[in-house]
Every structure is written in C-alpha cells, then in structure tokens.
Amino acid sequence: MLFCPSCANILLVDSNGGQAFQCQTCPYTFRIRQTHTSKKELVRKELDDVLGGAAAWENVDSVEIECDKCGHGRAYFMQIQIRSADEPSSIFYKCCNEKCQHQWREG
Known part of the structure; x- marks a missing residue:
C-alpha cells in the first residue's frame, strides 16, 4: 500500500x-x-477448547448410548448452556472406548 x-x-x-x-x-x-x-505467512493463534479441554471430562458420568463412529454402547456426557437462558442446554458426549474418543452433541 x-x-x-x-x-x-x-x-x-x-x-x-x-x-x-x-x-x-x-x-x-x-x-x-x-x-x-x-508473501507473508500468518501465524494462527492457538484456540482455546470451548469444552474445557481434557480436564472437563475427568469427573463426568456415563450413559448408555451408541457411538456413531465405533458402535460402542457407552459414552460420557455433560450438559452445557451454550445459547441464551431461554434455550435448552446442549448435551455433549464422548465415547468411552479408549481407542475411539469420538465427541458429538445433541441439541
């Protein structure tokens, strides 16, 4: 310029x-x-994990639900309010299978 x-x-x-x-x-x-x-390469800043990283999954309960990726029958879950207060909470799941660890959400 x-x-x-x-x-x-x-x-x-x-x-x-x-x-x-x-x-x-x-x-x-x-x-x-x-x-x-x-040409200048831009360095991307490191993103924070919205769900709190690995520490957020340490003390959560598990429920019987099938993983879409591996078919394992159990997953950890937590509820987080990510929208406004008049909207329902979102439920986040993480597969209990140590090899899979697939994460998904409902709501």
Whole structure:
C-alpha cells in the first residue's frame, strides 16, 4: 500500500493500463518501474477448547448410548448452556472406548 506524500491519501492503481499509482485528490502520480510481490505467512493463534479441554471430562458420568463412529454402547456426557437462558442446554458426549474418543452433541 502506498500513500500520497503531499496529502497522505491512499494511492490507487491508475485506470489507464495500471502502469502507475495515482492520488484521487491531488495530481500526484507514482510510476511503476518494476513488479514487486511479497508473501507473508500468518501465524494462527492457538484456540482455546470451548469444552474445557481434557480436564472437563475427568469427573463426568456415563450413559448408555451408541457411538456413531465405533458402535460402542457407552459414552460420557455433560450438559452445557451454550445459547441464551431461554434455550435448552446442549448435551455433549464422548465415547468411552479408549481407542475411539469420538465427541458429538445433541441439541
């Protein structure tokens, strides 16, 4: 991004072939002599686990429900209010099978 040195407005690409940047408010023009590209990799910030991570599943009860992924007949569950107070709670499940650990929700 380039800015005009006289009025500090952003310079836009010239509509006459794109060989220059020009200011919209004053007659300043910056001629493009060579192409320049740059690429910057953005570092994504680490996301927090909405359900509280592994510690949230330590002291929860289990119920008889079939896992969609492995077919195991038991899963841990917890209820969390994720919407407004007048909406019902959502029930989150985690498969009790140590090899599966699939998570899903109802509601």
